[in-house]
Amino acid sequence: MRGIGKRFGATEALAAVDLSVASGEIHALLGQNGAGKSTLMKILSGALVPDAGSIELDGQPYRPRNPLEGRRAGVAMIYQELSLVPHLSVAENVFLGVEPTRRGLLDRVLMRQRTREVLAELGSPDVDPDARVDALPIAGRQIVEIARALAAGCRVLVLDEPTSSLPRPDADRLFATMRRLAGQGQAIVYITHFLEEALAAGDRYSVLRDGRLVESGATAGVPPERIVTAMVGRAGSEAYPRSPRQAGEALLAIDNLAGLTRPNDASLTVHRGEVVGIFGLVGSGRTELIRAIFGLDPVLRGDVRVMGLGEAAPTARWRSGAGMVSEDRKGEGLAVGLSVADNLMLTAFGPWVTAAGQRAASGPVIGELGIRLADPLQPVGQLSGGNQQKVAFGRLLHHDVDLLLLDEPTRGIDVASKAAIYRTIDRLVTRADRPCGVLIVGSYLPELLGICDRIAVMRRGTLAPPVGAAETSEHALLLAASGGGN
Numbered sequence: 001m002r003g004i005g006k007r008f009g010a011t012e013a014l015a016a017v018d019l020s021v022a023s024g025e026i027h028a029l030l031g032q033n034g035a036g037k038s039t040l041m042k043i044l045s046g047a048l049v050p051d052a053g054s055i056e057l058d059g060q061p062y063r064p065r066n067p068l069e070g071r072r073a074g075v076a077m078i079y080q081e082l083s084l085v086p087h088l089s090v091a092e093n094v095f096l097g098v099e100p101t102r103r104g105l106l107d108r109v110l111m112r113q114r115t116r117e118v119l120a121e122l123g124s125p126d127v128d129p130d131a132r133v134d135a136l137p138i139a140g141r142q143i144v145e146i147a148r149a150l151a152a153g154c155r156v157l158v159l160d161e162p163t164s165s166l167p168r169p170d171a172d173r174l175f176a177t178m179r180r181l182a183g184q185g186q187a188i189v190y191i192t193h194f195l196e197e198a199l200a201a202g203d204r205y206s207v208l209r210d211g212r213l214v215e216s217g218a219t220a221g222v223p224p225e226r227i228v229t230a231m232v233g234r235a236g237s238e239a240y241p242r243s244p245r246q247a248g249e250a251l252l253a254i255d256n257l258a259g260l261t262r263p264n265d266a267s268l269t270v271h272r273g274e275v276v277g278i279f280g281l282v283g284s285g286r287t288e289l290i291r292a293i294f295g296l297d298p299v300l301r302g303d304v305r306v307m308g309l310g311e312a313a314p315t316a317r318w319r320s321g322a323g324m325v326s327e328d329r330k331g332e333g334l335a336v337g338l339s340v341a342d343n344l345m346l347t348a349f350g351p352w353v354t355a356a357g358q359r360a361a362s363g364p365v366i367g368e369l370g371i372r373l374a375d376p377l378q379p380v381g382q383l384s385g386g387n388q389q390k391v392a393f394g395r396l397l398h399h400d401v402d403l404l405l406l407d408e409p410t411r412g413i414d415v416a417s418k419a420a421i422y423r424t425i426d427r428l429v430t431r432a433d434r435p436c437g438v439l440i441v442g443s444y445l446p447e448l449l450g451i452c453d454r455i456a457v458m459r460r461g462t463l464a465p466p467v468g469a470a471e472t473s474e475h476a477l478l479l480a481a482s483g484g485g486n
Contacts, residue, residue: 046070278456342380
């Protein structure tokens, strides 16, 4: 890709960007949300047409007019926001748009056979090709999306945050598959915000900032701090800010809580002035626990007390001073057709709503989190993923909640966006006037160890007693979550 340029109105998304990926290479594409990574890859896949520049594939001119032309040429892209058809089967999704036929009829036998082969190659032979996609967990849907790209016989595979919703074993299998594909001569572009993954899995890397290529080179021996500096344009500050904290009154208390499926047994207390983390592998019941606490999932037995309020409906939780950020930003966290201001104010609209009032009311939250937008009345669906996540988190700030229930609040966002959320969490739990309490569900151990005061491990639906973050380690937590310590 040479001299690629792209504008959206007055916004210059890409400015003369060059990118080359060799056969048999894994190339990590890095940058903050909004830096232009997805735009550049959408041009490569055919989803967007560049305003300037040229592309060559295997030395031949390449200019796809749509993603189907890109796929037929051997370029497949997997987006962070999955693009599956939920009511179709796994096999039907894998071959969507490239369905094999026999004598004019859909060859379902071949579809199932090839789907099984690709799933086995990904280390997921237990996924049923006939299962409906909407019956699969998020991690399972991600595997189907990857299988869809591989089944198309891609020569260039673009992966946009593919491990953001995958458990560690599935992520490791994906990395092994990437290496196997690269060994067969395929070119792989890997977009990720996990710098350690980029350095471990990638052969080379490129960093975009504000639509421009600012750095490129081999990953071997490159310190993460250098990449962070290139991404943000300045030397990075402390990764996980932590001010002196003092635990106060209890804001949340759960005793022997059990749901219809998960959790099986959970007891925990969260106080003002502290951040409590819950770590567990996918399927452990960590998300079901936080949903049960907020009243989104039914409770089979046990007690949930939020600042003394017994009513369990989500609207009652908001009234009691509790707010939640869902891990499913697109499906549950935002109303993507509404504006940024609408989303920030959804839980606390006043009796009269005007455009001027919305801009004024949403301004402080937008400023604190550094949400990049054209106007507070801009549809939230037009923002980058990281800025959308800030909006979902910012709703809790606008509502001025006392208890924050956060399910993977930094999943799939860049280091600068994460830092903004970390700083805000630290400010909320240490403010002199009415400090908050935070319960955060996470799968990224450095994050939990960096921002939490106590961490509890969930395994197979059972929550262990929390331990001090300063008294444990990544190794100990992972061992407890995987059952290796038994």
